[in-house]
Amino acid sequence: MAALLAGLTVPAPSRAFAATNAAPQASDLTVADNLYRAGRFAEAAVRYEAILKSDPSLVTTQNNLIHCLLFTERIDEAKAAAIKALDVQPNSGELVSAMGDVQFRLAEMPEAERSYLKAEELDPRNPSPYLGLVRIYRSYSMNRRAYDQLQRAHEIAPGNPIVERIWIGAQPASKRVAALEAYLANSNTADLQLRSYLAFLKSTAGEPPHACRLVSKVAETTAQLEPVQVGAKRVGALDLAVKLNNHNNRLVLDTGTSGIVIHRKSAERSGLTLIAEQRIAGVGDSGHQAGYVAVARRIHIGELEFQDCLVRVADSAGPPNRDGLIGSDVFHMYLIDVDLSGKTMRLSPLPQRPDETPASPALESGGETPGISEDTPESVEGEETPTESSAAKRAVDAPSWLPKDAYVAPEMANWSKVFRFGHLLLIPTNVNDSKPVMFMIDSGAFANILSTRAAQKVTQVKVDPSTQVSGMSGSVGKVYRAEKANLRFGDYSQQNDNIVALDLSSISRNAQTEVSGILGFELLGGLEMKIDYRDGLIDFIRNPKQAPKGLRQ
Numbered sequence: 001m002a003a004l005l006a007g008l009t010v011p012a013p014s015r016a017f018a019a020t021n022a023a024p025q026a027s028d029l030t031v032a033d034n035l036y037r038a039g040r041f042a043e044a045a046v047r048y049e050a051i052l053k054s055d056p057s058l059v060t061t062q063n064n065l066i067h068c069l070l071f072t073e074r075i076d077e078a079k080a081a082a083i084k085a086l087d088v089q090p091n092s093g094e095l096v097s098a099m100g101d102v103q104f105r106l107a108e109m110p111e112a113e114r115s116y117l118k119a120e121e122l123d124p125r126n127p128s129p130y131l132g133l134v135r136i137y138r139s140y141s142m143n144r145r146a147y148d149q150l151q152r153a154h155e156i157a158p159g160n161p162i163v164e165r166i167w168i169g170a171q172p173a174s175k176r177v178a179a180l181e182a183y184l185a186n187s188n189t190a191d192l193q194l195r196s197y198l199a200f201l202k203s204t205a206g207e208p209p210h211a212c213r214l215v216s217k218v219a220e221t222t223a224q225l226e227p228v229q230v231g232a233k234r235v236g237a238l239d240l241a242v243k244l245n246n247h248n249n250r251l252v253l254d255t256g257t258s259g260i261v262i263h264r265k266s267a268e269r270s271g272l273t274l275i276a277e278q279r280i281a282g283v284g285d286s287g288h289q290a291g292y293v294a295v296a297r298r299i300h301i302g303e304l305e306f307q308d309c310l311v312r313v314a315d316s317a318g319p320p321n322r323d324g325l326i327g328s329d330v331f332h333m334y335l336i337d338v339d340l341s342g343k344t345m346r347l348s349p350l351p352q353r354p355d356e357t358p359a360s361p362a363l364e365s366g367g368e369t370p371g372i373s374e375d376t377p378e379s380v381e382g383e384e385t386p387t388e389s390s391a392a393k394r395a396v397d398a399p400s401w402l403p404k405d406a407y408v409a410p411e412m413a414n415w416s417k418v419f420r421f422g423h424l425l426l427i428p429t430n431v432n433d434s435k436p437v438m439f440m441i442d443s444g445a446f447a448n449i450l451s452t453r454a455a456q457k458v459t460q461v462k463v464d465p466s467t468q469v470s471g472m473s474g475s476v477g478k479v480y481r482a483e484k485a486n487l488r489f490g491d492y493s494q495q496n497d498n499i500v501a502l503d504l505s506s507i508s509r510n511a512q513t514e515v516s517g518i519l520g521f522e523l524l525g526g527l528e529m530k531i532d533y534r535d536g537l538i539d540f541i542r543n544p545k546q547a548p549k550g551l552r553q
Contacts, residue, residue: 028051029058029061031047032048032061032064036064041072042068042072045068045069045072048061048064049065056084056085062085062089063098066081067101073509082095082102083099091122092123093119093120093121093126093129094123097119097126097132100112100113100132101132103115104132104135104136104513105514107515109140109419115129119132124156125156126156127156127162130149130150131162131166134146134150138420139419139420139426141535143404143405143406144405150163153166173201177198177201177202180197180198184198199276200277210308210309210366211308211362212306212363212365213306213360213361213362214304214360214361214362215306215307216304219349221302221303221304221346221347222302223302223344223347224344225239225240225253225343225345226343228319236446237252237253237254237521238343238443239252239253241301242260242299242300244262245272245296246298247271251323251325252319252324253444254327254443255327255425255443255529256424256441256445257326257367257423257444259311259326259327259329260309260327260330260367261291261313261314261326262311262325263314263316263317263324264314264315266323270296273294274292275294276293277292277293278312291312291314292312293311293313294313295308295309295311296310296311306363309365310365311365311366312367325444327423328443328531329364329533330364331533332364333350333363334347335348335350335531335532336530336533339528340521340524341525341527349361351411351412354407356404368422368423406534406536406537407534412532412535412539415537415539416490418537419438421511421512421513424511426511426513427439427519429517430487430489431458431517432458432459432485434454438514438516439515439518439519440518440519441519442520443520445520446520446521448487448519448522449502450499450502451503451508451514451515452501452502452503452504453505455485458482459483459484459485460482460483461483462483463479463480463481464479464480467500478503481498481499482498482499483498485499487519491540491553492542493551494523494548495550504517525548526548527541527542527543528541529541
């Protein structure tokens with residue numbers, strides 16, 4: 001689930017009109033801008049295109065057209081429009097930043113970063129490239145660098161609604177209710193999810209923080225994983241024994257899920273306490289399903305015990321013969337060693353940063369909550385957020401609650417870098433002879449999957465009416481097969497024939513970058529994965545005796 005307060009930079013239409021032909025031009029632009037503000041992007045795009053035919057020098061009109069095309073999923077057209085606009089005005093900071101937005105949506109991260117940095121140089125008072133770099137650096141796990149870019153954007157444009165929206169999400173939870181109320185009161189948005197999140201914050205305002213802190217004496221543990229059958233003879237996932245309030249539950253370990261999500265009946269059996277309603281979504285075409293957030297007094301995983309933990313509850317949460325799902329991001333404060341071939345999971349302390357005092361571990365059991373940005377400050381309730389006057393002091397006297405940049409320990413120097421988008425882990429992958437594209441690492445997916453967009457660029461694609469795919473949001477309407485796909489990621493490659501292809505555009509929209517495929521259990525089930533969420537690192541280890549078919553190193 002994407003963080004609602006960390007959305008794509010949307011430039012607000014604002015312009016000064018030339019004196020010549022001012023009336024008709026202003027009238028046409030006003031209509032187009034009103035459509036843009038109302039979110040009627042397809043109609044606005046038609047108007048902007050007509051205006052630009054007569055005057056291609058209108059920078060903000062070009063910028064708005066590019067974003068209209070992005071919002072209506074006409075991504076290739078958006079790129080063509082950005083190239084065309086920059087041919088006319090190559091030194092426009094606004095247009096260079098818009099090109100960065102296009103490159104980010106296409107998962108061209110190095111190119112996007114260069115565009116945003118250039119745009120900052122060309123127009124230092126435009127907040128858009130700073131917000132673009134916030135998204136870039138968060139995906140790199142460079143969270144302090146992202147926070148500094150966001151603070152700069154807030155200093156430049158404190159009244160900008162997009163800046164304010166993202167700034168709210170980066171504040172300690174104690175400050176969010178008042179800030180979000182003020183934002184919604186002063187905006188024209190009818191964002192029901194955002195208002196629902198405000199209602200959730202208010203309903204839980206009197207609750208304790210539910211920190212899910214470790215209370216056992218042990219610092220690490222090893223737990224056994226059990227196979228989950230998806231067919232008569234086929235293992236499609238592994239599950240983990242998790243005690244909720246001392247009641248046994250079997251939860252599918254899923255790198256593509258956030259937090260703990262369990263079936264309603266399992267929640268009732270485990271005696272969880274409801275605190276707020278919340279809708280939940282996942283793979284499938286049925287949209288959000290009803291659910292709620294509850295509290296577990298205790299959670300036991302292996303030898304570790306945690307207390308006062310949030311858990312999400314839904315009518316549909318994973319396979320019907322299991323109690324729910326547990327995302328690997330739950331263990332983000334640990335070094336996670338998941339040996340899927342050996343059917344074990346080991347949790348141990350992360351390498352200590354040179355300048356950091358070890359913190360007491362906690363679980364991210366509640367998962368991503370709509371409205372919270374990906375790098376919410378590591379705050380202690382009651383501490384103050386820095387103001388503009390403290391900016392010069394940051395480097396010398398940085399508060400401990402500020403997010404920190406990734407640290408690569410010497411023993412992890414050869415690990416692969418993953419890009420983080422909330423709980424999603426994306427790894428650069430080559431498909432046949434393609435340039436690197438982003439694949440999601442998802443141990444809960446039964447097989448490797450290509451997006452239909454990526455598949456159509458590299459191989460033959462056909463409809464497969466015999467295969468059914470479903471997730472937390474119901475069944476997928478159309479399933480396809482792609483003829484041949486050689487996947488190369490990290491130090492490995494695997495030939496895939498007749499690979500499943502699905503429309504992954506909803507995942508890409510939520511991540512705000514192009515997700516071209518999924519590395520699923522058929523591949524991951526024969527590997528050992530070591531994951532460091534804090535620093536955005538992963539290491540794959542091949543078991544020669546149980547290596548997946550066609551996997552080469």
